[in-house]
Amino acid sequence: MKEGPDIAQIAALIGDPARANILTALMSGKALTATELAFEAGVTAQTASAHLAKLTDGGLVAARKSGRHKYFTLVSDEVAGVLEALMGLAAGAGHLRKRTGPKDGAMRKARICYNHLAGDMGVQMYRSMVAKGLLEPSDESLILTKAGHAFVSELGIDLDALPTSKAPLCRECLDWSARSSHLAGQLGRAILSRFIALNWAKREENSRVVTFTPDGEKAFLSLFPMPERSIAEL
Amino acid sequence: MKEGPDIAQIAALIGDPARANILTALMSGKALTATELAFEAGVTAQTASAHLAKLTDGGLVAARKSGRHKYFTLVSDEVAGVLEALMGLAAGAGHLRKRTGPKDGAMRKARICYNHLAGDMGVQMYRSMVAKGLLEPSDESLILTKAGHAFVSELGIDLDALPTSKAPLCRECLDWSARSSHLAGQLGRAILSRFIALNWAKREENSRVVTFTPDGEKAFLSLFPMPERSIAEL
DNA sequence: TTCATACTTCGATCATGAGCGAAGCATGTG
DNA sequence: CACATGCTTCGCTCATGATCGAAGTATGAA
Structure with missing residues (x-):
């Protein structure tokens, strides 16, 4: 056994x-x-x-x-994923409260997970992209669809300029505060970098918190709207 | 820090x-x-x-x-999820080979993760359900859609008979051998139980391997076809 | 070249915790 | 009731590993 x-x-x-x-x-x-x-x-x-x-x-x-x-x-970001999962468990086990999250609301909302956006906004971005058909599951990994290619190009990300690396382009990473997946991999990294280059968001000095400007957050919400709820909520 | x-x-x-x-x-x-x-x-x-x-x-x-x-x-199955994540990392770090999986192909294909189906078939089931609009992301969790309700009823699962529990109905669980999500939560559990009740699959005596019968696997593949690849594969 | 800094290695200390024998408590069976 | 079994607690042993002072190697700057 x-x-x-x-x-x-x-x-x-x-x-x-x-x-x-x-x-x-x-x-x-x-x-x-x-x-x-x-x-x-x-x-x-x-x-x-x-x-x-x-x-x-x-x-x-x-x-x-x-x-x-x-x-x-x-x-790798797989290590980051494991640490994220442990954090979720530690946060839960430490308090034994339902849906316990981090004490710091900013960390919960948007933070760095190694090299990509995590937190509620990270999860929203991932889900929005899946719901809009920009990301699609396949038998091997997450696939960036044709529409997804156009989308990230329009966002200003040159996929051909990404380093040739054995790291996958798209990858799920389980978010510990939201208990659902956010986007990792090279694309996740490139997108966060782009947000920062556009001055939509910035990193805090001694923290993993990612702070969006009001305009940046508005632009983000416009690009990655929350997927609609289905009628069959329980 | x-x-x-x-x-x-x-x-x-x-x-x-x-x-x-x-x-x-x-x-x-x-x-x-x-x-x-x-x-x-x-x-x-x-x-x-x-x-x-x-x-x-x-x-x-x-x-x-x-x-x-x-x-x-x-x-909880969250603990199982963390253990799954650690297993993935341990398998990878132990060998430092790309896409290293478990030594036992049967474990990789279909196994128990606490109370639900994991492995390649577990991941396929999850993805198929998402692709067919049976499961849908929302801001709080995975939602079983109206079509999903009909689907599981037809499969023979009485959702009203599930225990009233604080455990969510649907939940993602990151699969360590497939490096993607499979379905956990009460529904994940109920579905695996149903497979076993239908004699599509059975558990091994001293192992977490789940073995599907040929007919059961055929029925599974019919119910949960592999989502189609998009044209924009890289 | 000298000096400062970054990092590693060695040796010793000691706190910690896994492990088990012995014993005790709780439950079940005849 | 006596005996067996499941599980817990106590006390002790000892292996392990984190830690730091001391010392050494490598690199950079003046």
Whole structure:
């Protein structure tokens, strides 16, 4: 009855407070140095170094040297997805209240999940795109439809300019505050970048909160309207 | 920069091998006794007792006394969802190969995720229902449409007979082998039960594998055809 | 070149928690 | 009632791993 992958090892990596803080800091999507992460974790540089080695060996974190600096990032948005799922469970288990969300309403509304938009607005965007036939499920992954191609081109995203990477273009990511999927993958990243380039939204300095301007939010709601409710609500 | 829920505590609970084995065993959806779980975990009854107390206190597992027996289940399918996500990451990080799945093809194809169908067939069912307008996203959750109501009634599921529970009727659950959503919630459970009642599928004795009969699989594929690919595949 | 900074490695400490033997409590059966 | 079984609690052991001081290596700047 020992079926499937071994989850204890991965969970144990996340289960140390210092390492959890490191991973949470990397959810911002920024590449952070070992010294910065030591500060985030609240431990010395030597302790952080050991932790980072474990996270790297464990396949959760990637490292890149740049002169004397070493930058760390999460390996993939799948890691971010797992952290999101754990956050949802931790938030729920901690309070045992129904539909418990984060204390910070801004985090719930719109925040960075690694490199794409999460929160209620992230979920709304995903659902709107599915409802409008811009995204479509297939047997392998989410597919950007022809209409979707036109849509993102009109938004100002050049799909041919995206890096050739093994990361999928579109991907679901389960949102912990909204308990439903938001859009991850290269397209999710590109869209958030576009919002920021258009000055519709900006990132907060030391937070994962994404703040939309009133005009930006209006434009967002116009582009990604809430899908209509069906008549058969229970 | 200590935003969001504390994930270390939850992850540490999962990060012990004995407790991970317990949780994995409970993914079968069966209610198992403390003695059975001790066996699954490979520890003595006293050790299992301590572990189960931690899982119960931590909000991951629920206990119910029945005479001298005590039965344990996962608290919710959200817990199952987190375990699924961790399994996906563990499978990937363990091998660092692209699109790594489980070793057992049967688990990948169709298996129990707590109480509903998971694997490729679970994902196909979900997507088919969305594509056919039986399930529809709303701002709160997945909604079963009017057409969906008719569909499940015709399948033989009496929605009025489902337990009045705070668990949602429909819910997404991210599938670790297919890396996309399958249907959880009360409806997901009811549908799998219906498949089994119709003898389309059966559960394996000491495994989470769900085996469809040839006729059952044919009927399944007829009811839940694979959504068509859009022309704009990349 | 010297000095400062970023990061890693080593060695030692010690808090933590998993584990089990022993014992006790609760329930069921004959 | 006696005995068996399921489960919990207590006390102790000891392996593990996080932590930091010390020291070393690598890189950058003056």
